[in-house]
Amino acid sequence: MIKIGRLFLGSSPKIAAVITNSSDKKNLKKSIEHGADLLELRIDFFKDIEPAILSRAIKGLRQYKIPLIATIRSRKEGGNRALSDRQRLDIFRHIIPYADGVDIELSSKKIIKDIVSAAKKSNKKVIVSYHNFRKTPDARKLNRIIQEGKRAGADIVKIAAMAKDMNDMLRLAELTLKHKNLIIISMGELAKISRVFFPIMGSFITYGTVSESSAPGQMPLKILKRELNLYKP
DSSP: OOOETEEEESOOOOOEEEOOTTTTTTHHHHHTTTTTTTEEEEEGGGGGOOOHHHHHHHHGGGGGOOOOOOEEOGGGGGGGGGGOHHHHHHHHHHHGGGGGGEEEEETTTTTTHHHHHHHHHHEEEEEEEEEEOOOOOOOOHHHHHHHHHTTTTEEEEEEEEEEHHHHHHHHHHHHHHHOSEEEHHHHHGGGGTTHHHHHHTOSEEEEEEESSSSSSSSSEHHHHHHHHHHOOO
């Protein structure tokens, strides 16, 4: 079983609240009140990304006693701002000591090795992610992404892909059942149901929001928690 911070993954569905502003105390508290198990810090949305300031801000979030996943999403995979690989690597190195896990894209070839190494040295968990906002790849490619993510050093492989029809969701559902240590997300309005049922099928984490959405089909955390409570074993 895998742990992020003190939280065990795999025994039951877990919800990560997506945080786009580290100084928004109201929404941070709301995330906890609405049942978040983790906080995903979308640093590419943060106003001030100077490494020293970020480090202090993230250190301050430890007061909530909830695991923190640090994410600096690349522009080509849905990031909110254009940051060079060098900038992202520098920020990651500063904030890794204060996070419990990091999320780095498989496509970030120039920096993924260094980020994984830094995270492992600090005993932090690594999520290696893949995002496709146009379509859901075929089964062969999906399986290849999982294998490449594991070779890159992933503790958890995350795949998020746009669903155009029910077949796309079924393909991702099959992947969820076939493999271990995954986060699987089907994106888009059609796929909202997957945000509830994929975690029940074994996907480690589902993502909800208490403010602005950071991905197509992302649900409010409060609703997501309610739905999971309805269907969990």
